[in-house]
Amino acid sequence: MTTIGIIGAGNIGSALARGFAQHGYDVVISNSRGPETLADLVADMGDGVRAATAQDAAAAGDVVVVTVPLKAIDDIPVEPLAGKIVLDTNNYYWERDGRIAELDENRTTTSQMLQEHLPQSRVAKAFNHIMSADILTDGSPAGTADRRALATSSDFDDAADLVTRIYDEFGFDTVNVGPLADSWRVERDRPAYVVRQNAEELRANLARAER
Ligand SMILES: NC(=O)C1=CN([C@@H]2O[C@H](COP(=O)(O)OP(=O)(O)OC[C@H]3O[C@@H](n4cnc5c(N)ncnc54)[C@H](OP(=O)(O)O)[C@@H]3O)[C@@H](O)[C@H]2O)C=CC1
Numbered sequence: 154m155t156t157i158g159i160i161g162a163g164n165i166g167s168a169l170a171r172g173f174a175q176h177g178y179d180v181v182i183s184n185s186r187g188p189e190t191l192a193d194l195v196a197d198m199g200d201g202v203r204a205a206t207a208q209d210a211a212a213a214g215d216v217v218v219v220t221v222p223l224k225a226i227d228d229i230p231v232e233p234l235a236g237k238i239v240l241d242t243n244n245y246y247w248e249r250d251g252r253i254a255e256l257d258e259n260r261t262t263t264s265q266m267l268q269e270h271l272p273q274s275r276v277a278k279a280f281n282h283i284m285s286a287d288i289l290t291d292g293s294p295a296g297t298a299d300r301r302a303l304a305t306s307s308d309f310d311d312a313a314d315l316v317t318r319i320y321d322e323f324g325f326d327t328v329n330v331g332p333l334a335d336s337w338r339v340e341r342d343r344p345a346y347v348v349r350q351n352a353e354e355l356r357a358n359l360a361r362a363e364r
């Protein structure tokens with residue numbers, strides 16, 4: 154049984170917890186305020202989902218999702234994530250996160266920032282350009298005509314391959330953007346951001362992204 158650790162229990166973290174549980178994973182979910190504040194959230198998700206601290210979710214997960222506001226990534230525990238694949242849903246909202254010069258000046262990407270914070274982990278972008286409400290409703294079986302596609306990006310092939318398998322379980326095709334340095338193509342306000350697109354349309358939207 155694979156355990157998914159989730160750091161962040163908001164719109165995305167809670168949708169992913171429910172989805173992973175539905176697909177048979179064990180889930181350990183966390184937030185900043187402590188597991189007691191998540192009792193109601195996990196109550197109807199079944200025995201496979203439990204609440205914990207971020208440190209415990211990081212330690213318990215075979216694979217860990219980081220889904221917090223970007224301004225909080227320096228708080229993500231480093232040591233328990235060493236050697237693990239980490240899925241990064243984060244986007245940069247300067248209105249929420251404050252101005253980050255490296256991003257404003259196109260010197261890095263949001264996922265490269267998380268990879269730098271977690272040098273011993275293998276970070277892959279996942280679920281960052283789909284509205285949380287669509288994650289559990291827009292999927293369809295493999296082979297469905299016009300199936301919705303989502304992008305991933307990683308410096309590690311096994312991490313991108315894992316996201317591809319997870320997307321398929323949630324009902325989405327995958328387009329691999331390539332290394333994290335190229336993941337700006339799927340960041341906020343680019344053509345591929347939070348629009349419904351099939352794999353061919355997603356490839357086209359990634360190709361016409363500019364920065
Ligand atoms: N909303 C959406 O549709 C989408 C959002 N995203 C991106 O995904 C990320 C999460 O978004 P969303 O779920 O909407 O955010 P929310 O604001 O709904 O939830 C954020 C969660 O992160 C937790 N958190 C904050 N700081 C810390 C910390 N230091 N340690 C542990 N947990 C912390 C919060 O816990 P607490 O409440 O206890 O502080 C909360 O559970 C963001 O980067 C966002 O831009 C990506 C795609 C779509």
Ligand SMILES: O=C(O)[C@@H]1CCC=N1
Binds near residue numbers: 246281283284
């Ligand atoms: O990252 C976010 O918070 C936004 C909301 C819509 C899509 N992403």
